[in-house]
Structure formats: C-alpha cells, structure tokens
Amino acid sequence: MDIISQLQEQVNSIAALTFNTFGTLQRDAPPVRLSPNYPEPPSNPTEDSANFADQPKLMSAALVKAAKQFDALVAALPPSEGGEEAQLRRIAELQAENDAVGQELQKQLEAAEKELKQVQELFSQAADNCLNLKKPD
Secondary structure (H helix, E strand, O other), rough: OOOHHHHHHHHHHHHHHHHHHHHHHHHHHHOOOOOOOOOOOOOOOOOOOOHHHHHHHHHHHHHHHHHHHHHHHOOOOOOOOOHHHHHHHHHHHHHHHHHHHHHHHHHHHHHHHHHHHHHHHHHHHHHHHHHHHHHOO
16 A cells, blocks of 8 residues: 555544544543532443543543554655655646647547547448338338
C-alpha cells in the first residue's frame, strides 16, 4: 500500500476512534446535577463503574497512538523536490499534457461518432434493400 493510502487509512482510523470515544463517554458518563434548583441525580453504581474510570485513559491512549502513527507516516513522505515553484511548473506540465490527451480523445470520439453514423446509414440502406427484395405478390 502506498504512503498516501496509508495516510488515508490512518485518518479513517483516527476518525473511528474519536467517534467511538465520544460515543462511549456520552453513553457511560454519570449523571450530573444541572443546577441547585434540580434534585440530585440518582446514582446507579454498577459493576462497570470501575471499568468506566479506565476507559477514557485507554481510549485517549489509543487516540494518541493513532496520531503518532499518522505523524510517522507524514514524516515518511518524500520531501518535495525543488520547492513550490518546481511543483507549480510540474503541475502546469501535467495540465498541458492532460489537455493534449483530452484533445486527442475528443478527435477520436468525433471520428468514432462519424463512423457510427456511416455504419447506421449503411445498415438502414441494407435493411431497406432487404425489404424491397421481398415485395408482396
């Protein structure tokens, strides 16, 4: 897998970890009293309450690890050659090449459409000739 694909995969992994972390925190967070005017929320101690205290640490560690892997992948990218001006020149060259290929493809498309039209006309003539041969008696 190339480096760009690995970076994309790592971004997806970070997004999934973040989504799951926020979802878990939201789902498992203990109730909080909103204001002194409201009664104290009921406390539901469960067997998972000890596990809940460790989950944010584990999830944040997983996020940090994924971010470090992403940073390592970014560091592994090849350095840009020649700076921004060289990149802009290369982009212009590629754009010119793309335009030339596009024009050639357009010419080929027009030629193919012209040939298709000729074939359709010949087919129509052949069909008409076949029908004219079988005149009713």
